[in-house]
Amino acid sequence: MMPISLDMTVRTIAADLPGAAELFRRAGINFCCDGHVRLAEAALAAGLLPDSLLGDLQELANAAGRDAPEDTAALIDHILFRYHDTHRAELEWLIPLAQKVERVHGGHDMAPAGLSDTLIALRDELTGHMAREEQVLFPMMRRGGTEMIAHPIQQMRHEHDGAARLLKSVEHVTHSLSLPEGACGSWTALYTGLRKFVDDLVTHMYLENSVLFPRFDAAGRA
Structure with missing residues (x-):
């Protein structure tokens, strides 16, 4: 379980705790550009009680990983099929969709300028990493590990x-995945897909x- 405290920065929490980014988005807390702010300060600035926000985040921490398989081999399989394969498949359509949105809506104040380049860099990073x-690494773990x-x-x-730094860039260029009023279907589909991709990663x-x-x-x- 990940321990959460009011002294932690929102950037650290968003990068490490599943579900925290979406909670911050809903609360209007900017964890990208203002990510250095302590959780207590961010809560007060958003009109929230720090202890209440801390409690919500601690619930996320308590739930994180709860549904993951206990057996190491099964957990590795879960990571491979649920995340590795999914990331590869989703980036294949998110990148061209980002390129389309940037091309068509480049003149809009809310356009995600540089998003496709960031996603390409993230794809390249993840390709080698995975x-x-x-x-x-995983074959070593399946054999029980060595020194x-x-x-x-x-x-x-x-x-x-x-990868976490690149995700921060995604949040920055998309204004925390905020859609402008009247956004087209492609723009909406892009941010919907990105929200899932970011939270999955x-x-x-x-x-x-x-x-x-x-x-x-x-x-x-092990």
Whole structure:
């Protein structure tokens, strides 16, 4: 379970806790440009009681990973089929749709300028990252781990940080996935798809960072 405190920044919480980004969006809390703000300050600025917001986030933390398989091999399979395959499939249509929206609505004040480039960078980052997990790290885990497993786990955590920075860019260029009044069907479909993709990727990284990776101790054994 991820511990949440009022001293944490909203940026950190949104990047690490599944569901937090959507909760912040609904509350009107900007966790991208103003992401350095402490949770307590962000709550007050949004007209919310800090303890109430903290309680909502703690409920998310309590639920995070609850439905993930307990068996390590089953959890790996879940990550592969629920997240790896899904990310690949969704980016295949999100990128051209983002390019279309940028091209057609480039003159609009709310246009997501640079979104397609960010998604391409994210696709390239994830392509290599997921391949390294599938070809190196996960097979090591299925065999029970070795003393050499600490390095690839550290590398995967580092790459997760890079992906989180790109997700922050997605939130920035889309104005926290805010649609303008009268947005067309393509723009609406793009942001609907992005909202799912972003939340999925945060959940994916959480399951690895907080559930799967800690199963392997310093000696490399599950």
